[in-house]
Amino acid sequence: MVLGIDPGLASCGWAILPDSKTLSVCGCLVTTRADDLSNRLGQLYQQVVDLCQKYRVEELAIESLFFAKNTKTALLVAQVMGAIKAAAYHSGVRVFEYTPLQIKIAITGYGRADKNQIAAMVKQELGENDQLVNNHAADAVAAALTHLFTMRKDQLV
Amino acid sequence: MVLGIDPGLASCGWAILPDSKTLSVCGCLVTTRADDLSNRLGQLYQQVVDLCQKYRVEELAIESLFFAKNTKTALLVAQVMGAIKAAAYHSGVRVFEYTPLQIKIAITGYGRADKNQIAAMVKQELGENDQLVNNHAADAVAAALTHLFTMRKDQLV
Numbered sequence: 312m313v314l315g316i317d318p319g320l321a322s323c324g325w326a327i328l329p330d331s332k333t334l335s336v337c338g339c340l341v342t343t344r345a346d347d348l349s350n351r352l353g354q355l356y357q358q359v360v361d362l363c364q365k366y367r368v369e370e371l372a373i374e375s376l377f378f379a380k381n382t383k384t385a386l387l388v389a390q391v392m393g394a395i396k397a398a399a400y401h402s403g404v405r406v407f408e409y410t411p412l413q414i415k416i417a418i419t420g421y422g423r424a425d426k427n428q429i430a431a432m433v434k435q436e437l438g439e440n441d442q443l444v445n446n447h448a449a450d451a452v453a454a455a456l457t458h459l460f461t462m463r464k465d466q467l468v
Numbered sequence: 469m470v471l472g473i474d475p476g477l478a479s480c481g482w483a484i485l486p487d488s489k490t491l492s493v494c495g496c497l498v499t500t501r502a503d504d505l506s507n508r509l510g511q512l513y514q515q516v517v518d519l520c521q522k523y524r525v526e527e528l529a530i531e532s533l534f535f536a537k538n539t540k541t542a543l544l545v546a547q548v549m550g551a552i553k554a555a556a557y558h559s560g561v562r563v564f565e566y567t568p569l570q571i572k573i574a575i576t577g578y579g580r581a582d583k584n585q586i587a588a589m590v591k592q593e594l595g596e597n598d599q600l601v602n603n604h605a606a607d608a609v610a611a612a613l614t615h616l617f618t619m620r621k622d623q624l625v
Contacts, residue, residue, distance in 0.1 A: 349565075352550055353557025376543060386533060389543045393509055393550025400510025401558070408506075 314368040314404070315455025316359070317447045318376070318391045320348075323355055324447030327366045331459040334437045335366070337448040348387075352394040359395050363402035371399045372458035374450065375408040409457045417457040429453055471525040471561070472612025473516070474604045475533070475548045477505075480512055481604030484523045488616040491594045492523065494605040505544075509551040516552050520559035528556045529615035531607065532565040566614045574614035586610055 312335075317324030321344070326337035340358045342351035362368065373395065376388055399406045409417070415424045418432045426446070433452055434443065443449045469492075474481035478501070483494035497515045499508035519525065530552065533545055556563045566574070572581040575589045583603070590609050591600065600606045 349553045349556065349563035352553045356554035356557055382539060382542075385539075385543060386546045389546030390550035390553070393547035393552075394554040395550075396506045396509045396547070397513035397551040397554035399506065400513055406506035 312366055312368050312370075313455045313458055314359075314362060314366065314371045315451040315453070315458070316371060316373040316395055317450035317454060318373060318388055318395060319447060320351060320355075320387050320391050322447045323391065323395075324445065324449070324451035325359075325362060326448060326451040326455050327362070327368070328452070328455045328459060331436065331456055331463065334440055334442065334452060337442045337445075337452055339445050339447050348390070352390055355391060356394040356398045359398035360402055363398065363404050368402065368404050370458065371395075371404050371406045372454045373406060373408055374414060374454050375410050377410065407458050407461075409454060409461075413461075414453050414457045417460045418453050469523055469525050469527075470612045470615055471516075471519060471523065471528045472608040472610070472615070473528060473530040473552055474607035474611060475530060475545055475552060476604060477508060477512075477544050477548050479604045480548065480552075481602065481606070481608035482516075482519060483605060483608040483612050484519070484525070485609070485612045485616060488593065488613055488620065491597055491599065491609060494599045494602075494609055496602050496604045505547070509547055512548060513551040513555045516555035517559055520555065520561050525559065525561050527615065528552075528561050528563045529611045530563060530565055531571060531611050532567050534567065564615050564618075566611060566618075570618075571610050571614045574617045575610050 313328050315326040323340040327335040329335060340355055342354050396406055412422050416422050418429050430449055470485050472483040480497040484492040486492060497512055499511050553563055569579050573579050575586050587606055
């Protein structure tokens with residue numbers, strides 16, 4: 312079972328896929344600005360621990376962070392990634408990181424694909440699904456699919 | 469009991485202080501480059517959970533991260549901070565962040581103090597201590613002292 316994650320502090324997308332043709336469930340973990348940063352990170356950590364246990368997750372696929380225009384935001388997202396990796400470690404789940412470029416190429420075959428093209432290909436792969444209307448959840452599905460495609464290719468070689 | 473942390477991926481300083489006149493113990497958590505990032509973050513997470521339990525830590529003081537010249541390094545340290553905050557949350561420990569400026573002023577009364585001046589004031593406060601030879605451990609002591617000074621001042625007001 313693969314857990315895909317689109318890391319974010321206010322909205323953190325997640326998706327559970329047993330294989331590259333099936334979306335079990337996906338959603339969005341949210342934290343509120345009113346709460347302090349450490350608590351928000353702690354809540355995300357706990358919710359990822361809970362997801363790993365509930366869905367018997369074996370592998371976690373996460374979109375990696377590159378140098379961003381907005382450094383302040385990037386430093387917050389990096390802290391979210393640290394908390395999520397700690398949750399994976401605590402749950403005995405192995406983490407795989409994929410760059411935005413790797414995800415675009417894996418899903419669409421095109422490194423400059425935009426969000427709409429990725430969303431269209433995800434729908435083509437998994438069928439129309441009401442759960443995919445949330446952008447963060449859809450990005451989490453794309454990360455999980457990238458991992459499943461990459462692993463499948465590895466197995467075929 | 470206060471746990472001070474100087475966050476870092478290869479070397480993460482830590483210090484346990486019951487009050488602003490006593491250093492119980494300090495040290496440095498290390499991870500190796502040979503290991504993958506998620507595992508290294510997981511190891512730091514676990515070691516901080518263990519420290520919190522072993523020393524019955526109630527509060528964690530950590531030096532906060534500001535916009536850095538080397539963004540790549542800053543993004544790694546931010547992930548370390550996320551993993552450590554997850555460990556604190558898991559351990560029921562409240563986290564307090566202090567900026568480098570706050571630490572300098574709390575320890576030396578001077579916002580442009582260098583590392584040597586901070587080290588000298590820490591030694592003056594706690595006495596000569598062989599454990600303070602490690603820079604990361606000394607920075608962790610400074611973070612914990614800043615927290616203890618700040619709390620004491622709050623109590624006096």
